[in-house]
Amino acid sequence: MSAAASARTILTSLHEIMASRTHAQAKLNQVVETIGESLDSEVCSIYLLRDGMLELFATRGLNQAAVHVTRLAVGEGLTGTIAQNIETLNLDEAATHPEFQYRPETGEEKFHSFAGVPIVRRERAIGVVNVQHIEPRKYEEVEIEALQTVAMVLAELINNAGLVDDVDLEAGTQKLTGQETAEGLKLVKGLALGEAVFHQPRVQIEQTVAEDTEAERQRVYLAFDRMREQIDNMTGQAEFGVGGEQEQVLETYKMFAYDEGWSRRINEAIDSGLTAEAAIERVQQRTRMRMREISDPLLQDRMHDLEDLANRLIRIVSGQLGTAAQKGLSKDTILVAKNLGPAELLEYDKRRLKGVVLEEGSLTAHVVIVARAMGVPVVGRIRNLRGLVREGDTVLVDGDKGAVTLRPGQGVLSAFETRFARKREKQAAYAKLRDVEPFTRDGERIEVMMNAGLRDDMSMLAVTGADGIGLYRTEFQFLVSAALPQRERQARLYRDVLDAAKGKKVVFRTVDIGGDKQLPYISSENAKEDENPAMGWRALRLALEREGLMKVQARALLEGSAGRELNVMFPMVSEPWEFDAAKEVFDSQLAYLKKRKHQLPSCINYGVMLEVPSLAEQLDLLLPRLKFISIGTNDLTQFLFAADRANPMLAERYDWLSPSILRFLARVVQTCVGQPVDLGVCGEMGGRRLEALALIGLGIRRLSITPAAVGQIKELVRKVDTKEIGDAMRGWLASPPPDMRAALTEWAEAREIEVD
Known part of the structure; x- marks a missing residue:
């Protein structure tokens, strides 16, 4: 039976x-x-x-x-x-x-x-x-x-x-009164204030046993048709740009909506005697149980997309269509949800949607990619969220710290408003520096570039006045795609990015996947048993193993840069031979295109990310083959201290201003002195004022940072005398003070340089 x-x-x-x-x-x-x-x-x-x-x-x-x-x-x-x-x-x-x-x-x-x-x-x-x-x-x-x-x-x-x-x-038994602060995961930075609105009320299934199986089946068929029509309409929203990453996210979403296996399982549940609503919920329960058995965070995120679709389908079939998006937002809103699909976020009025708080969520989730493009702060992993907050509660979202304050008192509200107003004032002051070149007091030009990974990020180049894109993360296109992006699609993205840069420099980092950025359509036997993925089969190591992957990207970059300068950077190079092997892939594709009379880039500059400490020991051997080096401080720090930055117990343990880090960077700078190589720092360290001050003192003259930090770093540069800070740094590194951060802060404050 x-x-x-x-x-x-x-x-x-x-x-x-x-x-x-x-x-x-x-x-x-x-x-x-x-x-x-x-x-x-x-x-x-x-x-x-x-x-x-x-x-x-x-x-x-x-x-x-x-x-x-x-x-x-x-x-x-x-x-x-x-x-x-x-x-x-x-x-x-x-x-x-x-x-x-x-x-x-x-x-x-x-x-x-x-x-x-x-x-x-x-x-x-x-x-x-x-x-x-x-x-x-x-x-x-x-x-x-x-x-x-x-x-x-x-x-x-x-x-x-x-x-x-x-x-x-219920989620909990607490009385929902009084101020409460919940700590979560920083997903999208920013500050937001608004009233709590639940993304969707839970659909209550009133009847589970079907009286007419065929009638229930027809209800599901009609609901599927309507849901797919909604997804198709969202995919065509012009405001998100044709070919943008959001469109690719929705294409993946659409793939689930048209999945025959999913609809077949719902039909089987109806055959067992369940109503349409109960059948969808039955399949959804099985999906949730499977999710608990999946350790791969990227696959979990894809399962969340399926959960989002199931919620949409059950609302359609039950006639309970009252999501907050469809009802409309009347006030500044903080959206509260267990999890959220990318398509559902796109339905909200961006003028009213100020922030999002999730019970779940992860850095690789599709909704985070979309929220970042929308400029909406997001905090995730707030446990027991629905038990902590009521509809209409005032909520403060601090995406910079990963904290949420519920029902704040007047004192907290006032402090938050002051902080928010101060941030707006600073942003207005920084905006005035958009067209000002960042020269130090003694006339040194510091390049202040920005990092990007989405096509929509390129608009920030003009807004911030950054000198260019010091790091374009090409893997984002791979992360939001349902299948390996075809060469033509990759080339179109690179061409569009260069168009949007309007002649400013763009450095494309070749695909950095693996580690915490797994792709379901690319697996590696070597990666399956990684106990520490951050140090495992990822980035250039994986790309060299998957030669076809790198060949396709190499040709796409060469084609997309036809007639213009191409800057290529290889991530996680540990030894010179890895750079040589990667460059050989580009050389072979360049010869292929040249032989077929294709238009080629006007010039090609190759560089590396210095993230693995071993590369510093052989840097002198590699320098003659390089045009530029970007020190990747995020990975470098965890490798130097053997401290996984994804481990919350270690995340704040080691300081970027430790003499260990600064002495290492000073040694790299010294190795490059007198060499025709452009040396810079790429990472969060360069976007913090005190750390940026230290880097300038070490001799770093190029910083590539998040767009939000560009204005404040340009403002900092104009207050610094490089000879003065350079002398101070040399003294501190020769004889480190008990607290380097305190010493540097005191030095800055004595010169009225704000470093907060």
Whole structure:
């Protein structure tokens, strides 16, 4: 018998039980008998969450005296593990599981096989339904799927009967009054103030068992048509630019919307006897369970896109279309959501949407890429978010610190407003420097360039007055694409970027994937077992292994730069031979294009990112082959200190102004003195005023930083005397003070140089 047929048989009986006039306990007693008989299982038990404990409410096969007596904590025993992890267990020998716990009052010692599924409501386990068998055997997949479908219907029965306290269904029990601050993950920087608006109210499924299967199927077909039409319309929004990264994000999103496997699974759930809404929710629950088993953050983000689509589909089919975007925003808004799909973010009025707070979220998520392009601050990973905030609460979002303040008091509001006003004033002052060249007091010209990775970032070049793009992260195009971007598409992007630069210098870094930037369509046997991905098979190492990947990008860069200067930078070069191997790929593609009479770049300059300390030991050997070097301070710091910057315990432990870092940089600068090589720093270090002051003192004359920092660094440069700070830095490095940061701050303040 198929899973759908098994579930349909049980659901038909459950429908009759639910329609009867007996009390809730009698209904549960009938339910366990029905499930046990249908699955030919000696035992069927239902545990429900009451007062924070899982209580045995009904059983067939175990001692009846244990009902309402046996209680397990969430996480205790097999049943508690299922509830805690919201996962399914299927064991041929229950006692072999590490979490197995024997309860003598149940009389279950003679049963060997065990299967259990969580009873889920509002994405939380409110109970568990278990089956057991004397013979050691795993339950068939069709039986497990039937059990999962039944658990979904049970959730409605249990809720309607009031068997589980409402407090257990909500995100938390705190009284939502008074000021509260929550720390999260910095996803998109910036400050924002507004009223909390929930992205979407939870769609409550009123009926789970279908009366007419074909009618439910037609409802789903119509909903799919409407959803796909919405996605197609979004893809064509002109304001986000043809060929932009947002369009590529939506193309990936569209791929999921047209996925036949997804629609087939929903149809199978309808075949089992569920309504259209319940069938979508049933498949969505299975998706969530799979997500918990996926460790790859990029694949988790793609699953979030599917979750977003499922939410959209269930709202369409139920007629409950009231998302905050569709209702419209009337005030300055901070959007609150568990997670958010990129398409849904694009639906909001950007004039009113000031910030986003997510319960989940990650740096590689599609929604973060879109939010950054929109200039909307985002903080993620706020645990228990829906339990902390109410609709209409005042919310302060500090994307710079990754903090959210809920219902702030007047003092905090005033301080925030002061900080916000000061930031606006500074931005206005920095904007006046847009067309001013950054010369120091003693006449040294410092190049202040900006980093970019999205086509839309290029508009900031004119806004900030940066000298050019010191780092264009070409991997962003790969990260937002559903499949490997074709050569023509890559070339078009590079051509558009150079057009937008209007003659200013652009440095293209070849694709830096791997590590925390995994692509589902590119896998490497060498990367699978990486215990420390940041130091593993990534960047140039991966590109040289995947020679086809680098060949395509090399030709795309050469074609996209036809008739203009091309600056190519290779990431994570550890030894000179790696640079030579990468350049050879470009040389071969250049010869190919030349042979076929293609227009070539007017000149090609090659450079490296100095991120791996080993390269510094052989830099003198490589210098004759280089036009420029960019010191990548983000990776360099973690490699020098053996401290993974993704580890929150280490993120703030090591200071960029440590003598270790500064002495290393000074040695690199000294190696390049007298050589025809342009040396600069690329990374967050150069965008901080005090750190930038130190870098200038070391002899660095080119900084490539985030666009938001360009104005303030240009302003800083105009207050600095390079000889004076250079002398001070040499003294400090020869005999380091106890606190380099304090010494440098004191030096700056004595000269009225603001370094905050």
